Amino acid sequence: MRDALPGVAVRAAALALGVVVLLWLPTYVSDFRQEQFALVGMWFMAILGQNIVTGYAGQISLGHGAFMMIGAYTTAILVGHYGWTHGYKLATIPVAGAIAFGAGALVGLPALRLSGLYVALVTFALAVALPQFVTKWPHFTGGTSGLPLSYSDIPGNHYLYVVSWSCAAICFVLAWLLLRGRTGRAFRSIRDSEIAAVSAGVSLPVYKTFAFAVSAAFAGIAGAVYAIISNIESPQNFPLSVSINLVVGAAVAGFGSLWGIWVGAILLEFLPIWSQSAPGLGQNAPAVVQGLILILVMFIIPGGFAGLLRELARLPSRARAFGATNFARTES
Amino acid sequence: MSSVEQTFGGAGGHVTALRRLLGPRSTGPAVVLLLAYCVFLVIGSLKSTQFAQQVVSGIASGATFAALALALVLIYRATEVINLAQGEMAMFSTYIAWQLLAWGVGYWGAFFLTLAISFLGGIGIERLVIRPVERGGLLAIVIVTVGLFLLFDGLALRIWGGLPRDFPPAISGSPIRVGGVAFSVQDLVTVCVTIGAVILLWLFFQFTKVGLALRAAALRPDAARLVGVRVSWMLALGWGLAAALGAIAGMMIAPTTLLSPTFMQAILLYAFAAAVLGGLESPAGAVVGGLAIGVTINLLGAYIGWIGSVLRLPAALAILLVVLLIKPSGLFGRAAVRKV
Amino acid sequence: MLLELEGVEARYGPVQALHGVSLQVAEGEVAAVLGGNGAGKTTTLRAISNTVRRSGEIRFAGESLGRKGPEATARLGIAHVPEGRGTFAELTVQENLRLGAYTRRGAAKEDLRRVCSYFTWIERRRDQQAGTLSGGEQQMLALARAFMQRPRLLLLDEPSLGLAPLVVSEIFRIIKELNEQEGLTVLVVEQNANIALQAADRAYVLEAGKVALSGASADLREHESVRRSYLGY
Numbered sequence: 010m011r012d013a014l015p016g017v018a019v020r021a022a023a024l025a026l027g028v029v030v031l032l033w034l035p036t037y038v039s040d041f042r043q044e045q046f047a048l049v050g051m052w053f054m055a056i057l058g059q060n061i062v063t064g065y066a067g068q069i070s071l072g073h074g075a076f077m078m079i080g081a082y083t084t085a086i087l088v089g090h091y092g093w094t095h096g097y098k099l100a101t102i103p104v105a106g107a108i109a110f111g112a113g114a115l116v117g118l119p120a121l122r123l124s125g126l127y128v129a130l131v132t133f134a135l136a137v138a139l140p141q142f143v144t145k146w147p148h149f150t151g152g153t154s155g156l157p158l159s160y161s162d163i164p165g166n167h168y169l170y171v172v173s174w175s176c177a178a179i180c181f182v183l184a185w186l187l188l189r190g191r192t193g194r195a196f197r198s199i200r201d202s203e204i205a206a207v208s209a210g211v212s213l214p215v216y217k218t219f220a221f222a223v224s225a226a227f228a229g230i231a232g233a234v235y236a237i238i239s240n241i242e243s244p245q246n247f248p249l250s251v252s253i254n255l256v257v258g259a260a261v262a263g264f265g266s267l268w269g270i271w272v273g274a275i276l277l278e279f280l281p282i283w284s285q286s287a288p289g290l291g292q293n294a295p296a297v298v299q300g301l302i303l304i305l306v307m308f309i310i311p312g313g314f315a316g317l318l319r320e321l322a323r324l325p326s327r328a329r330a331f332g333a334t335n336f337a338r339t340e341s
Numbered sequence: 342m343s344s345v346e347q348t349f350g351g352a353g354g355h356v357t358a359l360r361r362l363l364g365p366r367s368t369g370p371a372v373v374l375l376l377a378y379c380v381f382l383v384i385g386s387l388k389s390t391q392f393a394q395q396v397v398s399g400i401a402s403g404a405t406f407a408a409l410a411l412a413l414v415l416i417y418r419a420t421e422v423i424n425l426a427q428g429e430m431a432m433f434s435t436y437i438a439w440q441l442l443a444w445g446v447g448y449w450g451a452f453f454l455t456l457a458i459s460f461l462g463g464i465g466i467e468r469l470v471i472r473p474v475e476r477g478g479l480l481a482i483v484i485v486t487v488g489l490f491l492l493f494d495g496l497a498l499r500i501w502g503g504l505p506r507d508f509p510p511a512i513s514g515s516p517i518r519v520g521g522v523a524f525s526v527q528d529l530v531t532v533c534v535t536i537g538a539v540i541l542l543w544l545f546f547q548f549t550k551v552g553l554a555l556r557a558a559a560l561r562p563d564a565a566r567l568v569g570v571r572v573s574w575m576l577a578l579g580w581g582l583a584a585a586l587g588a589i590a591g592m593m594i595a596p597t598t599l600l601s602p603t604f605m606q607a608i609l610l611y612a613f614a615a616a617v618l619g620g621l622e623s624p625a626g627a628v629v630g631g632l633a634i635g636v637t638i639n640l641l642g643a644y645i646g647w648i649g650s651v652l653r654l655p656a657a658l659a660i661l662l663v664v665l666l667i668k669p670s671g672l673f674g675r676a677a678v679r680k681v
Numbered sequence: 682m683l684l685e686l687e688g689v690e691a692r693y694g695p696v697q698a699l700h701g702v703s704l705q706v707a708e709g710e711v712a713a714v715l716g717g718n719g720a721g722k723t724t725t726l727r728a729i730s731n732t733v734r735r736s737g738e739i740r741f742a743g744e745s746l747g748r749k750g751p752e753a754t755a756r757l758g759i760a761h762v763p764e765g766r767g768t769f770a771e772l773t774v775q776e777n778l779r780l781g782a783y784t785r786r787g788a789a790k791e792d793l794r795r796v797c798s799y800f801t802w803i804e805r806r807r808d809q810q811a812g813t814l815s816g817g818e819q820q821m822l823a824l825a826r827a828f829m830q831r832p833r834l835l836l837l838d839e840p841s842l843g844l845a846p847l848v849v850s851e852i853f854r855i856i857k858e859l860n861e862q863e864g865l866t867v868l869v870v871e872q873n874a875n876i877a878l879q880a881a882d883r884a885y886v887l888e889a890g891k892v893a894l895s896g897a898s899a900d901l902r903e904h905e906s907v908r909r910s911y912l913g914y
Contacts, residue, residue, distance in 0.1 A: 069483055071425075119666055125479050126423055127665055130613055133425065137610050138658040141651055249606060250494075253487060260484055296495030303488030307474050307481050550783065557769055557780050564767035567730060568830070569755035569784035 020268075027271070031174055035167055043166040044238065045278060050173035051234045052274035054180045056258040057267075058227030063256070064264030065188060066220035067200025069125055072116075072132030073228045074251030075139040078244075079112050080105035080229030082143065085156040085242035098158075102176060102233045109229020110222045117221030121214050136252040140244040155243025158236060169238050176234055180227055185267060187223065196220055197265070228255075250296075257299050260306055263315025272314040276302075371672040375629065382636065390521040395639045401528035402597075403635020404535040408590035409605075409612035410619065410627035411539060412583035417621050418559045419579035420471070422482045426489035428609030430466075431587030432602060433493045434459040435595050436501055438588070439508055448511060452592060456585045463584025467577040497602040505604075508595035531593040538589055539628055542582065555579060607654055611638070614661040620674025629672065634660065682740075683708040683866050684729070684834055689737035691721075691728045698724040700890040701737070706834070706883075711860050711867045713877040713898065715911055716887035722870040723764050725887070726836045729868075730754045730761040742833070756784050760832035764839060766823040770812030774803060777811050777822055781829030789829060796825045799855060817848035824852070828859060835859075837869040841876060849873065853880045874911035878902050886911070 035043055055077055062070045083105035087093040093101050116135065120128045163169065187193060195216045198206040207213060236242045258273030284295040310316050386393035409427060416424045424430075434455055441451035470489060474481045511530045516523040546552040557565040558575035565572050590612075591605060598604050615634045619626025634657065641648050641656050648656055664671060684706040691699040699721045706712040714722050727733040730751045739746045741757060751761070760781075761767075769777055778796065782789035797804045800821050806814070811822060820840055827835055837856070841849040853876055859865045871877035878884055878898040886894040886907060894901065901907050 063480070067480070069480060071487070119662065123665055123669060126483075127617075127669065129425075129483055130423060130617070131662065131665065134610050134613060134658045134661055137606060138655040142655045144651060253491060256484065256487055257491070264480070294495035294499035296491040297499060298495070300488045300490070300492030300495060303491065304470060304485055307477065307485050307488070311477065311481060550779070553772075553776055553779055554783060557772070560769055560771050561767070563732065564763070564769060565780075566732070566751040567755060567761045567763060567767055568780050568826070569752050570780070571752050 023268070028178075031178075035170055040166045043170045045282075047166065047169040047173040047238055048235070049271075049274045049278045050170070050177040051231045051238065052258060052277045053177045053231075053270055054234070055228050055231035055255055056262055056270050056273045056277070057180055057184055058224040058231070059255040059259040060224075060262065060264060060267070060270065061184065061188070061196070061227065062220050062224035064259060064266070065193065065200065066196040066217065066224075067125075068120065068217065068220060069129040070132045070221070070224070070252075071129050071256060072134075072136035072139075072252050073224065073255050074247045074249070074253075075132075075135050076109045076113060076225040076228035077232035077235065077251060078139060078143070078247035079225075080109045080232030081236040081242045081246065082156075082232075083108050083229070084233040084236040085158055088158045088236075089156045098237060099172065102230055102237075105233035106226045106230040109232070110226035112229070113222040113225020114218050116225070117218035120221065121217055132252070133249075136249045140248060143244045155241050155246075157241045163237075163240075172237065173234050176230060180230060181267070184227070188267070192216070192219070200265075254299070257303055259313075260303055261313050263313025263317075266313075266315035268318060269314030269316075375633075375672070378633070386522075391643070392640075393522045395643045396636055397522055397524060398528060399636035399639035400632055401525070401531045401635070402594075402639070403615075403632035404532045405590045405594045405631075406608065406611045406615045406635050407628040407631025408535045408538065408586050408593070409608060410615035410631045411542070411624055412586040412590070413612055413616045414619075414621060414624050414627040415579050415583045415586070417616075418624075419555070419576045420475070420482075422471075422479075422486070423613075423621075424489075424580075424583070425483065425486040425609075426493060427583065427587050428605035428612070429490050429493035429497075430459070430463070430584055431591035431608075432605040433497055434462075434584070434588035435508065435591035435600060435605075436497050438592050439501075439506060439595075439600055442509065448509065452511070455588050455592065459584040459588035460581040463581035464577045466584070467580035471580070472573065472577075494602055501602075503602060505599040505601040508592070508600045510596040511593075527593075527596050534589060534593060538586065542586075543624075551578070610654060610661075611635075611657050614657045614664075616671075617661055617669075618664050618671050620671030622675055623671070623673035626671055626673035682706070683742055684868065685738075685740040686725070686729070687738040687740075689725070689728050689735060689739060691724050691733045691735040693724075693733065698733075698890055699728060699735075702728075702887070702890070702892055704885050704892060704895065706866060706868050708833075708866055709860075709864055710882040711856070711869065711880055713881035713884040714868065714870045714887060715872075715874045715877060715884055715907075716893075717872070717910075719889075720887040721890040722872075722887055723838055724890075726761060726763070726838050726868070726870055729836060730759065732761075732763075755830065758831075758833035759836060760827035760830045760834070761836040762823045762827050762838060762840070764842075766819050768811045768819050768823050768826070770810070772811055773808050774811055774814070774822060775807040777826050778803070778829050781826035784830060792829050792831065796828055799828070799858065800825050817844050817852070820844060820848075820852055821855070824855065824859075828863075828865075833866060835865055835867045837867060839870055839872060841871060841873045849876055856880060874907070878912075 034046060038046070055073065058076070059070065059073050062068050062073070084098075084101040087101045087104065088098055116132070120131065123131065188196070195206070195211045198209060198211055199213065199216055199220075203213060232247070235246075239246070254277050258277045261276055262269035262271075262273035280298060281295040284298055306313060310320070312319060382396050386396050409431060412427055412431075413423060416422065416427070437458055438451050438455040441454055442448065446454065466489065470485060471482065474485050510527040511534070512526050514526040516525045517529070518524075546556055554565065554570045555575045555578055557568070558570050558572040559579070562572045565575070590608070594608060595604065611634055612631070615630035616627050617630075618633060619628070619630030637660070638653050638656060642650050642653050682705045686702055686704050688701045688703060689699055690697065690701055702721065702725055704712070704714070714725055716722050724733055728735040729739060729746075731746070731749060731754060732751050741759065746754065746757075749757070755761070769780065772780070778793060779789065782792060785792070802818070803822070803825060811819065814822060824837075824840075840852050840856070844852070856867060856869070857880055860867055869877060869881065878901060881898045884895065884898045884901050885892050886901070894904065894907065896904075902912070
């Protein structure tokens with residue numbers, strides 16, 4: 010079957026373009042906007058995580074906001090209680106990732122015994138219930154009023170932008186390496202058919218748990234970056250809607266592909282802002298637009314943005330085939 | 342012949358009917374467990390009025406969980422999917438009721454009008470939104486229900502704003518006191534209305550032609566088609582009934598919790614726990630599960646200080662997890678064998 | 682002709698199962714479709730009730746069935762008892778019968794009484810769960826349910842499958858009785874050629890998705906290759 014995706018050269022060019030845009034952006038936009046784009050980078054990582062567990066491994070997680078929250082609180086606690094400020098603040102990011110990794114594995118283990126729908130249920134319940142759990146230890150987590158981080162050690166929005174996108178770039182490369190190898194193949198085989206995967210020798214417990222753990226790690230890193238950007242961490246920061254947003258972002262980006270994630274990230278960050286001036290029913294209720302987008306995407310392009318790219322990439326060969334059947338008759 | 346049939350002999354037909362009511366292969370141990378729990382509740386109530394109070398209000402909130410759980414089970418049996426938007430749909434219905442009341446419509450007029458609107462809305466949603474993706478696989482359907490969740494959430498926010506509002510009870514009045522235990526009038530109404538709706542539904546399913554067709558369509562859609570049942574319309578009917586049930590749940594809960602776009606989210610979680618506890622395939626299980634969760638969460642919150650009122654949701658999550666880990670098919674569901 | 686198939690093709694995804702089947706069933710007769718495994722017998726019935734992707738012309742009582750789905754086909758008066766009987770194992774015997782009468786307007790009590798006269802055991806076992814019946818009883822229940830539909834045409838898919846010879850004879854006796862007394866037209870698909878040829882007036886032999894032989898069943902019984910391949914002598 011002809012490879013529908015653009016060739017290696019095109020992909021490398023696209024990546025290079027992305028890097029160029031990222032480097033150029035801060036020079037073009039205002040300081041305030043740089044914070045927003047830093048948040049885009051944060052969403053990028055979170056959606057990456059969501060895509061890994063749902064798009065590649067086929068496990069429907071509706072609770073990845075909870076892992077973001079875990080990462081955010083890790084950073085907040087290390088900074089607020091243990092004084093990991095200045096340079097150490099950045100060091101909290103990998104720690105947050107590691108702890109989120111562990112949490113993801115914990116969630117992945119019971120998920121082994123459950124079929125897809127139940128996994129969705131459990132993760133949904135997790136997303137609703139975890140924020141309340143957090144308020145139970147106010148001396149540790151700051152309770153309902155939250156934990157402030159120090160912000161005196163942040164030299165400005167540009168710094169946040171660089172931190173966020175550096176992490177995002179590292180995560181992207183890590184994910185790419187992971188997914189193109191054996192792990193990626195194992196994930197995809199589990200998504201397509203668990204029974205077939207097992208008969209091909211893929212260990213379900215190992216890879217399913219790993220999918221949850223890795224995706225949770227990315228979400229945790231995103232959460233840590235968020236805490237650094239927003240400077241305060243409270244239980245209200247990660248309600249159910251965050252988890253739902255991640256699913257929206259991943260669906261729009263395109264499940265099972267890395268090439269549309271930036272679209273999802275931009276959507277998640279800017280939609281609430283755009284919706285403030287949107288006419289009619291969308292005004293100040295970005296959820297309406299999100300809901301409509303989700304439904305329409307599933308109807309029209311279930312593959313999301315990446316799927317759209319695939320369809321566009323197929324156009325040349327389709328045009329050729331069209332030409333061949335309709336115009337070649339004169340030759341034969 | 343099972344021991345039940347031996348004991349009850351000629352009442353075989355009724356026992357079979359009871360068995361079928363409880364769902365496929367109702368397990369003896371589950372019934373025993375429930376009976377033991379009921380005995381515990383009765384004894385506790387007799388010994389302490391505070392205990393009895395918690396049980397009573399637990400039954401009332403449990404009745405609303407039961408209604409929403411029953412809605413979830415209805416849709417699950419028909420389309421093998423859990424409607425994540427059930428809570429938000431119920432919330433939206435409750436807002437519609439609020440609006441009707443604000444326009445001056447009397448309570449019961451608004452109530453039944455809302456039921457009718459919700460019923461039609463549910464049918465419409467199944468036809469327009471669910472049917473196109475029915476064959477798209479689990480992920481597509483889940484995503485679409487998430488989309489509905491967002492849509493209703495956003496619409497409610499947009500139309501009525503985020504400020505919590507008062508929703509009137511069906512009948513206002515001072516609590517009725519029986520032996521030191523206060524029965525709030527709204528609680529009584531809730532239980533009556535919810536149980537009444539459940540009984541009506543049961544009658545519909547058991548004794549009407551359409552009800553039988555719906556059950557057949559849910560059980561074996563291919564065989565149902567061959568008999569002339571329009572299966573896809575039956576599914577839509579299931580969604581309509583579920584939406585109406587959700588509306589009932591919403592209107593019964595709103596007086597106690599204030600109406601806001603997010604007020605049904607926690608209830609949905611309790612309903613999930615209830616439906617899973619009872620067994621996703623069992624309607625009676627959903628009702629029993631709802632009542633059980635309502636009472637249990639109340640008791641846990643009241644007597645285990647650490648849980649208090651803050652950790653009720655996590656407690657429900659814990660129950661959900663425990664059930665899924667020990668017996669995923671719940672109390673009355675068919676034991677599903679995972680072969681891999 | 683009550684039922685006419687002309688050049689009917691059918692496929693399961695990329696696999697084509699019928700390569701142009703043509704047959705006719707006259708009103709009031711019993712017709713049989715014979716053939717080995719994979720010959721396309723079941724697919725033929727599925728093509729009629731449109732539960733498989735089909736193309737070609739199918740006419741029922743002179744009118745083309747077009748793209749009518751199984752529900753509409755049932756309403757037209759075609760009762761299809763599929764492979765596996767299509768009984769609702771979780772429902773009671775009575776509920777199964779009530780479902781049979783789904784397309785009929787008005788009370789089905791009269792039909793219920795007639796059904797009980799053909800299947801005398803049904804009265805006693807009304808509340809029994811259909812899945813707990815024996816194989817033969819389930820087959821009879823399927824027949825009874827189809828009869829409740831008061832169809833003009835009955836499509837039967839391998840009624841003898843998995844049943845003991847005595848039970849099979851009983852079932853075919855009932856089929857014949859329904860045909861003679863109620864004027865029910867029957868198209869039965871069978872692997873058991875012997876019993877099918879005894880009951881049928883006309884028969885078709887399918888091979889690899891095409892009609893290889895057809896004719897009056899009396900003639901086919903004497904036919905050389907039919908005797909060798911399907912009748913065993």
